Amino acid sequence: MAMNKNIKLMQGNEAVAEGALIAGCDFFAGYPITPSTEIAEILSNKLPKIGRVFLQMEDEIAALGAVLGAALCGAKAITASSGPGISLKQEHIGYASMCEIPCVIVNVMRGGPSTGLPTLSAQSDIMQAKWGVHGDHAIIAIVPSSVNESLYETIRAFNLAVKYRTPVIILTDEIIGHMREKVVIPDKNDVDIIDVKLPDVPPEKYNPYNFTSGKVTPLAPMGEGYRYHVTGLIHGETGFPSQKIDVIQNAENWLIDKIYKNIKDIEKFEEFQTEDADILIVAYGSTSRSARQAITMARAAGIKAGMFRPITIWPFPDEQVSNLSKKIKKILVVEMNMGQVILEVQRNACGANVYGLNIANGEPITPDQIYAKIKEVSQL
Amino acid sequence: MSDRIEFRFSGSGGQGLILAGIILADAAAIYENKNAIQTQSYGPEARGGSSKSEVIISDDPIEYPKATKVDYMVSLTQESFNKYIDDVKDGGIVIADKELVTDLSKAKGKLYMIDMVKSAREELGKLLGLNIIALGVLVELSGIVSHDSIEQALMKRVPKGFEDYNRKALEIGFRLGKEIKNNK
Numbered sequence: 001m002a003m004n005k006n007i008k009l010m011q012g013n014e015a016v017a018e019g020a021l022i023a024g025c026d027f028f029a030g031y032p033i034t035p036s037t038e039i040a041e042i043l044s045n046k047l048p049k050i051g052r053v054f055l056q057m058e059d060e061i062a063a064l065g066a067v068l069g070a071a072l073c074g075a076k077a078i079t080a081s082s083g084p085g086i087s088l089k090q091e092h093i094g095y096a097s098m099c100e101i102p103c104v105i106v107n108v109m110r111g112g113p114s115t116g117l118p119t120l121s122a123q124s125d126i127m128q129a130k131w132g133v134h135g136d137h138a139i140i141a142i143v144p145s146s147v148n149e150s151l152y153e154t155i156r157a158f159n160l161a162v163k164y165r166t167p168v169i170i171l172t173d174e175i176i177g178h179m180r181e182k183v184v185i186p187d188k189n190d191v192d193i194i195d196v197k198l199p200d201v202p203p204e205k206y207n208p209y210n211f212t213s214g215k216v217t218p219l220a221p222m223g224e225g226y227r228y229h230v231t232g233l234i235h236g237e238t239g240f241p242s243q244k245i246d247v248i249q250n251a252e253n254w255l256i257d258k259i260y261k262n263i264k265d266i267e268k269f270e271e272f273q274t275e276d277a278d279i280l281i282v283a284y285g286s287t288s289r290s291a292r293q294a295i296t297m298a299r300a301a302g303i304k305a306g307m308f309r310p311i312t313i314w315p316f317p318d319e320q321v322s323n324l325s326k327k328i329k330k331i332l333v334v335e336m337n338m339g340q341v342i343l344e345v346q347r348n349a350c351g352a353n354v355y356g357l358n359i360a361n362g363e364p365i366t367p368d369q370i371y372a373k374i375k376e377v378s379q380l
Numbered sequence: 381m382s383d384r385i386e387f388r389f390s391g392s393g394g395q396g397l398i399l400a401g402i403i404l405a406d407a408a409a410i411y412e413n414k415n416a417i418q419t420q421s422y423g424p425e426a427r428g429g430s431s432k433s434e435v436i437i438s439d440d441p442i443e444y445p446k447a448t449k450v451d452y453m454v455s456l457t458q459e460s461f462n463k464y465i466d467d468v469k470d471g472g473i474v475i476a477d478k479e480l481v482t483d484l485s486k487a488k489g490k491l492y493m494i495d496m497v498k499s500a501r502e503e504l505g506k507l508l509g510l511n512i513i514a515l516g517v518l519v520e521l522s523g524i525v526s527h528d529s530i531e532q533a534l535m536k537r538v539p540k541g542f543e544d545y546n547r548k549a550l551e552i553g554f555r556l557g558k559e560i561k562n563n564k
Contacts, residue, residue, distance in 0.1 A: 009406045009416070119422055179445050180402060180418040182409050286445075293443040367444050 010183045012147045012176040013038035013080075016106055019154025020078050021046060022188055024195065025104075027077040029055040029066035031085065034118045035174040036108035039080035060085040064092035064105070071101045072230065074196050074221025076158055080106035083116055086125060087132070093167050094133035095232045097255060100209065102161035102196075102219065104154070106170045108177040111362055120362030121174035123285055124337035129169045130314050136252055138259035140266055141169040141314040143285040147181045152191075153311065159194040160266060164258055165216050171313065173336070175286040175364050198224060207237045211254035214261070259315055268311040269320060273299070277306030279377055280328040280352075282321070282345050284310050287334050287365050294370035303378045316344045325352040332377050334370055336360055353380070386447035387435040387518060389511070390464040391456030393422055396511030401433030403515060403533045404525070408437045411529035417445045430460045437524055452522055453489070454514045455481055456496075462486050475517055475560075477510075492560050499552050509549035516553015521560060 010018065017039050020028075028043040044054040053070070057063040060081050067077040081089060086107045096103055109125045111117030125132075129141040140160050144150040150172055157168040199206050199218045208228040210217045220226030229239035234251050236242040242251075259266065272292060274280060279298075283291035288309045298305040308324055310317050321344070325331060331349060333342040334357045342356045357373045359365045387404060389397040398420045405418035415438050422431035434447040449469040455461040455476045465488050468474055472489035479497045496513045500506065512534065519530045531550060538546045 007410065009402070009409045009418075175419070175445065178420060180405055181416065181442070181445075289443040289445065364444070364446060366448060368448070 006185045006187075008183050008185060009180050010147055010151075011038060011178060011180050012144075012150045012172055013108065013178065014042055015147045015151040015183050016080070016154045016170065016172065017042040017046070018183070018185065019151040020104070020158070021050075022151075022186065022191060023155045023158035023193055024076050025078055025158065026052045026075040027055075027067065027070040028053070028079065029057050029063040029070070029077070030079045030081065031057055031060050031063050033060075033082045033085045035110055035177050036080045036082040036085070036106060038177070039106060039108075043078075060088040061092060064089045064096075064103075067103050068092060068096055068099075068101050071103050072219070072222050074224070076102075076162070076196065078104040078106065078158075080108065082108045083110045083112050083118065084114060086128065090132040093139075093169075094135060094137070096167040097133060097137040097139065098135075098232050098234075099230050100165035100219065101167070102165050103167050104157045104161055104170065105167055106154075106172065109171060109173040111360070117362050119174065121286065121364060122337060122360060122362070123171075123173055123287060123335050124340070124360060125171060126313060126335075126337065126340045129171055137255045138166075139169060139314050140164070140166060140259060140312065141171055142268075142311060143171045143313045144176060144311070145285050145288045145309065147176065147179065148183045149311070150176060151183055151185070155191055155193065156268075159192065162194045162196055163216065164262065164266075165219055166259065169314075171285065173286050196221065199226065203227065208239045209235065209237045209251075211237060211250040214257075216258060263315050266312055266315060267317050267320075269317050270307075270309040270311065272307040272309065274306035274308060274324060274328070276304055277328050278304045279306070279330045279332060279374060280324055281305060281307045281332050281334060281370070281374070282310075282341065283307060283334040284313060284341065287336055290365050290367045291334055291370055293367035294374060297367060297371045298374045298378075301375075303374060305374050310341075313341070316348075318344075318348050321345055321348040322350055325349040328352060330377055330380070331355065332357060332373060334365060334373075336365060355380075383440065384436060384438040384442065385522070385524060386450045386452070387437070387522070387524075388432055388447050388450045388453040388464060388467070389434070389514065390430065390432040390453065390460035392460065393429050393431045395431075395456055397431060397456070397514075398433040399537065400511040400515040401435045403530065403537055404519070405435045405437070406536065407519075407525040407529040407533035408435075411532055412525050414439055415442050417442050419445050430457070430463050432460065432464055452518050454518055456510065456514065457481070458483060465489075473521060475514065475521070494556050494560065496553075496556065499556065500549070503552055504545065504549060509545060512546050512549035513553040513556065516550040517557040517560075518553075520554045520557025527554065
């Protein structure tokens with residue numbers, strides 16, 4: 001009965017908290033809400049013990065405000081919420097985008113809109129992750145499909161946040177967040193961790209932004225002697241507001257370009273039995289588990305199905321979907337919502353027929369439901 | 381997927397059924413190196429309402445995490461018995477408490493009515509630990525994990541000072557499970 005010390009039975013929410021700690025998280029601020037509360041609960045226990053900060057704020061807006069303040073002081077900071085809590089955070093997600101403040105926001109998705117289904121699952125915040133904020137901007141969002149992946153993707157989320165000075169959204173859901181399965185906990189020395197760095201110029205030469213070099217300027221932690229202005233107004237490279245048209249355009253371009261020009265570094269996806277597939281399932285997060293099982297059922301029945309599973313959902317893997325659609329002429333998008341990622345797939349499909357299986361009743365989509373739809377699509 | 385075995389603990393919020401599921405999954409995943417997934421489902425209320433906790437155990441990787449063809453179900457309220465019994469597969473085993481479940485009109489699978497509440501009252505002095513008795517019954521009946529593994533997983537989750545109490549509850553469950561096996 002040999003017991004591996006590094007393998008634990010863990011809840012998805014616990015794995016996010018564990019991943020945050022491995023990534024070097026110094027600060028959590030939040031406000032409890034089902035089904036994300038365990039993340040706050042666990043970090044409230046663990047962070048103070050290692051001399052780091054846990055803060056319960058008066059609401060979700062203030063919580064992300066606190067996270068941004070901490071991040072400006074050099075902390076690796078995270079918040080977690082769900083449903084209406086994520087709606088409240090939108091204002092500050094925009095502020096983080098505009099001011100290029102690294103932070104991680106976990107959305108354990110539940111049914112909506114409004115208070116919706118607090119204890120039941122959904123994948124209906126995919127478009128909100130990209131478009132919930134007003135104004136043009138780019139965002140990074142990640143959809144883990146297992147408890148183990150929740151841990152490793154949380155580490156990656158912190159790395160991407162620091163590297164690109166951007167909010168990174170982790171979209172788990174009630175199923176992944178609350179289920180328990182095996183996790184292999186890595187040694188800190190075995191994972192890549194990107195740390196917050198001081199600028200390589202002295203304070204008098206430091207500009208907090210650079211829109212044209214193509215390189216992300218390190219964010220100087222407040223209190224290290226670097227003085228700069230932070231505002232949600234469109235600003236120039238010094239951080240002060242500007243209404244000059246070239247400055248405005250450079251700033252707008254930069255927020256998009258720094259993500260999309262680095263898409264090869266940010267994207268992550270998995271292909272499952274796509275080589276000879278006649279039907280391509282596009283599924284992500286918890287739903288991809290059922291899809292994988294349904295594909296095995298379909299293959300046993302002689303239907304060649306395969307899966308494309310985005311792990312980074314924003315920026316969307318346009319190129320991969322486009323390439324796959326050139327050789328696989330039937331695409332079935334399976335999601336626990338009324339049709340969100342299917343719009344991105346349709347946009348990228350080159351002459352392939354795109355079908356949707358959209359079930360949003362709080363219960364996970366079953367392998368049987370997907371298999372039935374695969375059979376239907378295979379006969380079209 | 382043929383070796384996939386599905387367990388469902390059902391009752392009302394506060395009976396400790398989620399914990400029972402976690403302990404079973406832990407015993408299988410950590411102490412016996414199988415694959416195991418535990419999930420739960422409950423309503424928006426803090427206590428009461430029907431709740432269930434499910435454990436899938438398999439030697440192969442487990443994809444779909446919830447139970448759909450239940451092999452073993454335990455029920456500790458009438459409401460949960462009625463609500464969750466439909467997914468029990470033909471030949472599946474259902475354990476219900478003799479005092480808490482009385483209307484058997486929806487019965488499915490092989491039903492065993494046992495005195496879990498009565499045993500708790502008489503041998504433990506209170507109903508605390510009913511979840512662990514139910515866990516003991518399922519482990520004994522299914523043989524899914526060894527007594528040793530389930531006890532280790534249980535001890536890991538029990539608050540200090542309650543080890544003997546919980547061990548006793550588990551033993552009661554083993555005994556009730558054996559009685560069923562002997563009477564089969």
